[in-house]
Amino acid sequence: MKEESQIFASCSFSSLGLHSTLCDQLRERMNFEAPTSVQAQAIPVILSGRHVLVNAATGTGKTVTYLAPIIHHLQSCSPRIERSHGTFALVLVPTRELCMQVYEILEKLLHRFHWIVPGYVMGGENRSKEKARLRKGISILIATPGRLLDHLKNTSSFLHTNLRWIVFDEADRILELGFGKEIEEILDLLGSRQNGASGKQNADSSITGMPRQNLLLSATLNDKVNQLAKISLENPVMIGLNDNKMLLNATIEQSERLLSGIDDEVEHPNKSLGSSVEEYKLPVQLVQRYVKVPCSTRLAVLLSTLKDRFDREASQKIVVFFSTCDAVDFHHSLLSEFKWSPCLQTEAETKQMFLSCKILRLHGNMKQEDRRATFQTFKTEKSAILLSTDIAARGLDFPKVKCIIQYDSPGEATEYVHRVGRTARLGERGDSLLFLQPIEMDYLQDLEKHGVSLSEYPLFKVLDSFQLYGQKHRGGRFVSAEWHPWLLALQKELESFIFAQTKMKALAKNAFCSWIRAYTAHRGELKRIFMVKKLHLGHVAKSFALKDTPSFVGKSFQSQTKKRKMDQKHKGMSKKRKIIRK
Numbered sequence: 096m097k098e099e100s101q102i103f104a105s106c107s108f109s110s111l112g113l114h115s116t117l118c119d120q121l122r123e124r125m126n127f128e129a130p131t132s133v134q135a136q137a138i139p140v141i142l143s144g145r146h147v148l149v150n151a152a153t154g155t156g157k158t159v160t161y162l163a164p165i166i167h168h169l170q171s172c173s174p175r176i177e178r179s180h181g182t183f184a185l186v187l188v189p190t191r192e193l194c195m196q197v198y199e200i201l202e203k204l205l206h207r208f209h210w211i212v213p214g215y216v217m218g219g220e221n222r223s224k225e226k227a228r229l230r231k232g233i234s235i236l237i238a239t240p241g242r243l244l245d246h247l248k249n250t251s252s253f254l255h256t257n258l259r260w261i262v263f264d265e266a267d268r269i270l271e272l273g274f275g276k277e278i279e280e281i282l283d284l285l286g287s288r289q290n291g292a293s294g295k296q297n298a299d300s301s302i303t304g305m306p307r308q309n310l311l312l313s314a315t316l317n318d319k320v321n322q323l324a325k326i327s328l329e330n331p332v333m334i335g336l337n338d339n340k341m342l343l344n345a346t347i348e349q350s351e352r353l354l355s356g357i358d359d360e361v362e363h364p365n366k367s368l369g370s371s372v373e374e375y376k377l378p379v380q381l382v383q384r385y386v387k388v389p390c391s392t393r394l395a396v397l398l399s400t401l402k403d404r405f406d407r408e409a410s411q412k413i414v415v416f417f418s419t420c421d422a423v424d425f426h427h428s429l430l431s432e433f434k435w436s437p438c439l440q441t442e443a444e445t446k447q448m449f450l451s452c453k454i455l456r457l458h459g460n461m462k463q464e465d466r467r468a469t470f471q472t473f474k475t476e477k478s479a480i481l482l483s484t485d486i487a488a489r490g491l492d493f494p495k496v497k498c499i500i501q502y503d504s505p506g507e508a509t510e511y512v513h514r515v516g517r518t519a520r521l522g523e524r525g526d527s528l529l530f531l532q533p534i535e536m537d538y539l540q541d542l543e544k545h546g547v548s549l550s551e552y553p554l555f556k557v558l559d560s561f562q563l564y565g566q567k568h569r570g571g572r573f574v575s576a577e578w579h580p581w582l583l584a585l586q587k588e589l590e591s592f593i594f595a596q597t598k599m600k601a602l603a604k605n606a607f608c609s610w611i612r613a614y615t616a617h618r619g620e621l622k623r624i625f626m627v628k629k630l631h632l633g634h635v636a637k638s639f640a641l642k643d644t645p646s647f648v649g650k651s652f653q654s655q656t657k658k659r660k661m662d663q664k665h666k667g668m669s670k671k672r673k674i675i676r677k
């Protein structure tokens with residue numbers, strides 16, 4: 096367990112210079128007795144008005160780090176700020192869920208400052224209602240980039256002439272999601288671009304009389320954060336960084352290329368990757384493990400692992416990460432419906448749910464109201480499994496998550512860090528499990544380069560502990576997990592279950608195809624580890640409990656791959672055209 100003293104500072108919020116009412120609010124409404132170390136370090140610097148880049152481990156309280164100083168300054172404006180003054184602070188976040196989460200925290204912090212109005216705009220919400228709220232005035236606005244840009248261009252009543260703060264929460268993720276161009280446009284429209292020809296630098300807010308202040312926060316750094324820092328921060332203070340981690344000497348041209356997403360290895364063969372070998376800060380109390388699983392038994396091992404955890408502790412919260420929306424949908428239906436009682440002797444006896452806990456799903460193709468419902472439910476549930484794409488990897492603060500399972504590889508090491516960061520928050524215990532196929536084991540070395548080391552999960556011990564038809568079966572003498580009697584029996588049941596239902600079969604096939612597509616999409620160094628050529632399609636099909644002959648599935652995959660290649664060719668051409676235009 097992490098020492099409390101390492102997480103919390105030995106000072107008070109008021110000693111950092113925050114207003115007493117805000118300190119009361121932090122204590123009484125949020126139950127925050129003392130600042131965390133990052134809050135103690137960063138809040139005084141942010142209060143001073145300097146541009147700041149904060150790098151601190153996941154779950155260390157970065158949200159309050161930037162919200163508290165903004166509220167402190169706004170509440171002290173005399174005369175009081177009003178709605179008609181428009182927006183003073185803008186917080187940009189990569190996902191809708193993070194937008195809602197930051198808004199909820201902000202609402203709590205503003206409880207005693209009713210004249211400071213919080214608000215949010217994000218994709219999936221009703222534009223006209225947002226326009227009406229913007230017209231009335233929102234003092235601190237949380238936004239996802241696409242929707243914000245939409246309002247900046249099309250909502251004439253959106254007043255931002257008094258803007259003083261721009262915060263990028265999870266900055267690199269915003270860029271990874273392809274919002275680079277939007278960010279450039281936003282900075283230009285708000286006149287907050289550093290060194291850019293179009294931006295008027297450091298415009299003052301006429302109400303607060305203070306110059307612009309931009310803040311960037313992330314638990315991991317990479318080239319994208321560096322480049323965004325380069326164009327948005329002026330002479331920033333770095334908190335939680337070693338000097339050698341930043342590449343702020345990159346050229347503006349390089350920054351623009353990175354922001355445009357034109358940063359693949361073909362165009363930058365000798366690109367300096369100073370930040371890509373950065374040692375990531377992970378919560379020290381996090382227990383990180385990997386499990387080496389042959390592809391054909393992945394599904395059965397996943398179910399066994401989950402069952403084992405719930406057999407040991409009936410009430411707990413687990414997040415399982417998948418690479419695609421289709422995979423989330425398939426596994427959600429499967430886990431919610433699959434029945435098997437491994438100890439039953441005859442077919443006639445009633446089968447029971449294999450996992451009896453609540454199963455939730457979250458991904459970007461879901462309807463907004465369903466996303467919202469999942470987000471709120473998983474927050475309040477005491478016991479549940481959340482199946483998600485990387486949409487839940489960044490910033491989300493679900494209380495009491497015990498374990499993170501990365502069933503599909505996260506790709507970049509940064510994503511590994513953010514995914515596991517959903518557990519072991521603020522000194523709590525937590526563990527994580529990364530699934531790797533034997534052909535993917537080099538990924539561990541990739542993580543090792545970033546100071547992330549994992550120990551092996553005792554798979555055989557777990558498998559041996561299950562009772563099958565009234566007795567335990569030991570698998571230790573078997574060469575590979577795929578021959579373990581428990582897994583063989585479970586795989587057979589899973590295949591029969593999928594085979595019997597048209598709906599499940601369709602979900603499995605969709606999931607199979609998108610899984611392969613996602614697998615082929617690994618970039619750079621990772622392409623050498625996750626090689627689609629090395630996959631046995633029949634074994635991949637088994638990991639979706641498909642009985643279909645591989646050739647059938649293979650054909651549909653081949654046609655999809657062909658289509659993808661054609662698409663890529665077209666995209667590549669338009670990318671090249673873009674570069675030529677520049």
Ligand SMILES: Nc1ncnc2c1ncn2[C@@H]1O[C@H](COP(=O)(O)OP(=O)(O)OP(=O)(O)O)[C@@H](O)[C@H]1O
Binds near residue numbers: 521
């Ligand atoms: N001073 C504090 N005392 C107690 N709890 C705190 C304090 N500051 C923040 N927290 C709590 O710590 C948790 C993590 O905070 P937060 O989500 O801001 O972390 P983060 O550093 O932004 O994480 P991530 O990198 O994953 O986005 C939240 O539940 C928050 O309420």
